[in-house]
Amino acid sequence: MSTPTSVVTPVVIAVDGPSGSGKSSVSKAVAARLGLAYLDTGAMYRAATVWCTRRGTDLSDHTAVAADVVAMPLEMGVDPRRPGVTLDGDDVAEEIRTTAVSAAVSKVATNLAVRAELKRRQREAIDAERTGGFSGGRGILAEGRDITTVVAPDADVRILLTASEEARLRRRALDVHGAADASAVEATRDQVLRRDRDDATVSQFEVAADGVVTVDSSDLDLEQTVEAVLAVVANVTGMTTASASSA
Ligand SMILES: Nc1ncnc2c1ncn2[C@@H]1O[C@H](COP(=O)(O)OP(=O)(O)OP(=O)(O)O)[C@@H](O)[C@H]1O
Ligand SMILES: Nc1ccn([C@H]2C[C@H](O)[C@@H](COP(=O)(O)O)O2)c(=O)n1
Numbered sequence: 180m181s182t183p184t185s186v187v188t189p190v191v192i193a194v195d196g197p198s199g200s201g202k203s204s205v206s207k208a209v210a211a212r213l214g215l216a217y218l219d220t221g222a223m224y225r226a227a228t229v230w231c232t233r234r235g236t237d238l239s240d241h242t243a244v245a246a247d248v249v250a251m252p253l254e255m256g257v258d259p260r261r262p263g264v265t266l267d268g269d270d271v272a273e274e275i276r277t278t279a280v281s282a283a284v285s286k287v288a289t290n291l292a293v294r295a296e297l298k299r300r301q302r303e304a305i306d307a308e309r310t311g312g313f314s315g316g317r318g319i320l321a322e323g324r325d326i327t328t329v330v331a332p333d334a335d336v337r338i339l340l341t342a343s344e345e346a347r348l349r350r351r352a353l354d355v356h357g358a359a360d361a362s363a364v365e366a367t368r369d370q371v372l373r374r375d376r377d378d379a380t381v382s383q384f385e386v387a388a389d390g391v392v393t394v395d396s397s398d399l400d401l402e403q404t405v406e407a408v409l410a411v412v413a414n415v416t417g418m419t420t421a422s423a424s425s426a
Contacts, residue, residue, distance in 0.1 A: 189309040190318035193326035196340035199347030210259035210320040216313040217259035220323030225275035238286040245292035285377035324382040339387040343397040
């Protein structure tokens, strides 16, 4: 009699949402608890911005930027507890979060040739986790602006994570300025609202597409939002943190 082998069915979870909705924090926690890989696609656009800037490329020169990005030696770490970002072996995890990069990234993210190249790499990373990779074939959670609609419209679970404008500005102000008073909130408007306006010209992340479940985190804290996303995943796939830890 042959020994039964446990077969892991890979799960792909796609999460989109506007700036400050909590995508990165919530997605990392969900992926870690479910034993999945984690892909921060926004970090890829940010790394592309750093790469082109380092090369002295004018970010409004679409052709030159696209050529730089096609040749970009980017490595994305997909461990949700330590998601690294390196360019030609150089750790840029901190540099990609600077205000200068946040202010410039939409110029690169609205370049359609750049989007095509990064979409190709994102699909490759997702496919690698279906059969092996960091997760050993358990699967991946990818988050960004166009994951539910363009990069992985066939994902098993598709979630739009939203929050009111007020909540998003408050969260970002706390992150960047350590305070959420009126002047701190005002100082984050460009980073949150102007960026969303620009990014929304090429991706649809403000309204859920057909089949995408909306999770509104405006009145939830971080842990409650993680629980809400885990509940959607359990509802759609049956996958729970208990089943993840016993697999
Ligand atoms: N439900 C929540 N309640 C309170 N704070 C939250 C909640 N979700 C996230 N945060 C906090 O808000 C901040 C912004 O979250 P995060 O960076 O994950 O958002 P994001 O959607 O990935 O933003 P961006 O797209 O601009 O990178 C973080 O400090 C995070 O801890
Ligand atoms: N799939 C994606 C992911 C991100 N972007 C853009 C939007 C942002 O301006 C920028 C950085 O993303 P963040 O780190 O703030 O989530 O990249 C996109 O267009 N598509």
